[in-house]
Amino acid sequence: MNLGEIGEFGFIDRISRGLVTRPDGIVCGIGDDCAVTHGAGSRLRLLTTDLLIERVHFLLSAITFRQLGAKALAVSLSDIAAMGGTPLDAYVSLAVPGGVAVEQLDELYAGLREMASRFTVNVLGGDTTGSKGDLVINVALTGEVEEEHILYRGGARPGDTLYVSGFLGDSVAGLDAVVNGRASQDATAAELARRHHEPQPHVHEARTIAATGLAHAMIDVSDGLASDLPHVCDRSQVGAEVYEESLPLSPELLAYAARHGLSPHALALSGGEDYVLLLAGDARLREAAGGAGVTLFPIGQVLDAGRRELVRRDGTRVPLARGGWDHFPSDT
């Protein structure tokens, strides 16, 4: 059997049985953006790990080493943010093919150091080795969060409003520009490609949201809204409806999509790697967050379990297809 037949999440279900043999102190293992364990006092400890592989997650012909170093950390920072946490210490494993120069790795570490410094994260260790093929980076990142502020995927309640913390679809449009050789053709495409290569994790936004006490569930949009929202629904045992007309679309996405005959709403629904936050919470949350300087976009409602629908702009309803990014697409 091939991984494509069961998919990334089918595989995770398959292997995740029997992996916790010492449950003391374990709050949450596999199944959320971070693992959660008891820390000192009322603090919970978070840990996430993300693996980036050349030709799967990035092309060295398109991304700079500086961008790559920053992005490798940013994707893990986004997982800490998704729990409402504060990032602490990173551990970087790197496998380097023979053709990569030390000066390029200096650039990679410069990008990593800048991103770490912005979020007061230490790099405390790692592993460096050779590779006979692709460049590989794994970042393991610890964090912490107060027990009263942690946000799991599983806390959404019927009646909650669904929000996202930023534009959707920019990253996949930027990827489209890169793979179709358009990234340097015009300023719009270049800007979208830059957003794809330089994701900005919403760590401060997440802390602000968690501090309001009005959010009930959170996840980061890494695989695409249509793939990440079902994780919240599954863990919360709820349904949801998303309003197509409410999806926040950047001017750049609208311009790029118009020029190249793409649906900006389809990109916003299924495109991955925007690394904004998706959350469910009280109807007063938008105002509370806004008062603290964080913009939230309401995009839908949490329903009782059962229906998961997209309300299209013409008022028709269609099932919300799980169309996000799966690392083992079954058609390849």
Place this chain on the structure above:
Amino acid sequence: MNLGEIGEFGFIDRISRGLVTRPDGIVCGIGDDCAVTHGAGSRLRLLTTDLLIERVHFLLSAITFRQLGAKALAVSLSDIAAMGGTPLDAYVSLAVPGGVAVEQLDELYAGLREMASRFTVNVLGGDTTGSKGDLVINVALTGEVEEEHILYRGGARPGDTLYVSGFLGDSVAGLDAVVNGRASQDATAAELARRHHEPQPHVHEARTIAATGLAHAMIDVSDGLASDLPHVCDRSQVGAEVYEESLPLSPELLAYAARHGLSPHALALSGGEDYVLLLAGDARLREAAGGAGVTLFPIGQVLDAGRRELVRRDGTRVPLARGGWDHFPSDT
């Protein structure tokens, strides 16, 4: 400049500046077997991460998936052991090429689960993705150790005895058997290949050694004695002499080396991946550890800084050449 020109440790020196921007609570960053941070009470928290890459660290034609899963965790367990610590929770990142079947990954996880279960380690998370080339596994592993029991590389004192906790050279002899197609030729070669593919981390041995209070410095022998001892000397600012005739050699290594015209002592000095412990401590340590069921082999003495010598069997002295395993050998 190529990584081969500065080597793995030159590269680590180069990139490790400016990586700690929030020193509070950080006991030790890059430079030992694990990073060390303050935990609850008098406990210190440990974290190590190890990256295994196909064709660099293993050949899928030689190692079974079950062995690979166990080994990926074992090498990190050995790092926790090297600090005198107890392992806690593992996070497994896996990049899987298209040709690998789900059933093979089941085997990999079976091996991982067995190793985790033996040491009461949880697997709490990870990341699973595709690969266009090699299979990649990264394990991040947390642990803890009492402040009074932690053992760093930097604690060795002139006059200390140097010990190892098991045979040296078996793993590299097993690798030699594998790459020369001898692993299935006879029982001795098969057993050495098995030791190469199934390293046994000395976690219980390390805890026993740490509890004696008679050890001053410890490291695991992952890159080879001739490479790992200099780390202890550098961090402790001491010299050392190693007695060639005292190196513990297994009957299998002696038989294999005799049959194939190899020097068992050279293999024991420079061969990597034995994952035994190298430690410096009080002359009474061997007896104290032995009383608790742990066999230590005295192999040398710690000297004042300056001399690092091998005392050959004929009594002559030669500089202890740093001949261990560097992941970027300059001659490739």
